[in-house]
Each structure stands twice: as C-alpha cells, then as structure tokens.
C-alpha cells in the first residue's frame with residue numbers, strides 16, 4: 001500500500017516536471033518564471049493535474065467523482081476536459097480559457113493548444129465523435145475541430161480555423177472551412193488548391209433564373225401586339241419587371257487563405 005502510494009507520488013512529480021518543461025519550451029512568458037510560479041499560476045498545468053486525477057477515477061469506473069473533479073478544474077481554469085478524454089505526454093494548454101476537450105478526443109504527445117480551442121463532436125452521434133490529434137500538433141486560439149477527424153502529426157491549425165476534415169501530417173490549415181496553405185512547408189499546388197474562386201451554387205441558380213426570365217420577357221414582348229390592346233383598355237399593369245443577373249463579388253474572398 002505504502003509502496004504504491006510512493007510510486008503514485010513519484011509518477012505525479014514526474015508528470016508535473018514534464019508539464020513545467022513543456023510550458024518553458026513553448027511559452028516564451030514562462031522562460032523567466034520559476035518552477036513554483038509556473039506550478040501555482042499556469043492554468044494549463046492545473047487543468048492537466050486535475051485531468052489525470054479525473055481520468056484515473058474514470059478508468060476505475062468510480063461514479064460521480066471524475067465529473068466533480070473536472071467541474072472544479074473547469075471552475076478554476078475555464079478549461080473543460082472530459083474525464084474520459086485520452087491525453088498523451090507533454091500537452092501544453094496556453095492561457096486556457098474556453099478550451100473544451102470532448103469525451104472521445106485522443107491527443108498524442110507534445111501537443112499545444114491555445115485558448116478557445118474546441119475538440120468537439122458534431123450533432124448527437126454516439127461512439128467515437130471527437131477528433132484524434134497526433135503528436136507535435138499546434139492548434140491556434142479559437143480553432144474548432146469537429147467530429148471524429150484525424151489531425152496528422154506535426155500539423156498546425158491556424159487561429160480561428162474550423163476543421164471538419166482530416167488534416168494530413170505536417171500541414172498548415174487555416175480558414176473556415178479549414179484548408180491547407182502549407183504542406184511540408186510548401187504551398188500546395190494543383191487544380192484542387194484554388195480556394196479563392198470557389199463555385200457559388202446559389203449565385204449560379206439565380207443567374208440561370210434571371211436569364212430564363214429575360215428570355216420569357218422577350219418572348220412576351222414579341223407577343224406584345226395582343227397585350228397592347230389590353231393596355232389601351234387600361235388593363236396593363238405598367239412597367240414590365242426586369243431581372244438582372246447578380247454582379248460578380250469584388251474584393252478579397254472571405255474564406256481567407
């Protein structure tokens with residue numbers, strides 16, 4: 001009993017040391033701070049400590065306690081991690097507020113999350129419904145990763161990106177919807193990489209309808225001899241309605257890139 005207690009304390013000490021090392025490595029603000037300062041005041045460190053406890057209790061199938069631990073951690077740090085989420089070594093959550101990590105999320109080693117990141121599900125699906133994030137991934141502030149997608153190792157997700165598809169390894173993805181802007185450090189090339197001139201099916205449909213109405217108006221104009229008599233009798237409805245095709249959008253594409 002005593003030896004297992006000592007082993008647990010050792011493991012926790014080792015994990016806290018690794019968390020502090022991750023903070024020093026990836027947060028410039030932590031480089032000058034003492035270990036005590038980081039342990040006492042970095043919310044990402046507190047969230048990870050609490051998650052390890054909650055996860056162990058959840059693994060042991062103890063009711064209620066895991067969620068209570070997660071709730072207390074959330075109240076103190078504004079970081080919400082489901083007790084069942086699987087998190088690898090060296091996760092660093094910078095600033096933290098607004099981070100949500102769902103029940104079936106899986107996170108590899110040395111991953112960095114900034115504030116406002118969501119690893120969430122879509123809809124009410126059950127089973128595996130949250131993202132899997134491989135090793136050495138960086139996810140920028142406000143990014144939303146939704147569904148059981150896989151983010152390959154070494155990928156970077158830009159701030160405020162919305163990712164709903166798999167991300168290949170060593171790829172930088174930005175925008176909404178998230179699209180690759182760097183693959184292995186180079187701009188992607190080829191016909192599928194033009195994210196600026198996206199097809200707009202609604203504008204195309206309106207354009208087709210406008211052309212159709214124009215053609216009908218012309219046909220009615222040809223048959224106007226008949227309607228001219230009505231107009232003389234005061235039955236005409238005045239000016240004919242005209243339809244103009246929509247003008248092409250100008251300026252920067254809001255999809256980003």
Ligand SMILES: CC(C)(COP(=O)(O)OP(=O)(O)OC[C@H]1O[C@@H](n2cnc3c(N)ncnc32)[C@H](O)[C@@H]1OP(=O)(O)O)[C@@H](O)C(=O)NCCC(=O)NCCS
Nearest residue numbers: 114139140141156157158159160172174175181182256257
């Ligand atoms: C995406 C990111 C990781 C940079 O990755 P990178 O591989 O070094 O990519 P680059 O900086 O070369 O940018 C690649 C392209 O994406 C664009 N881009 C970068 N970040 C973007 C973002 N968040 N949204 C939209 N476009 C972005 C760049 O302008 C560049 O465009 P270009 O191809 O037209 O030149 C970084 O920009 C980012 O968003 N980091 C998150 C940082 C953060 O959240 N900090 C919070 C601290 S509190």
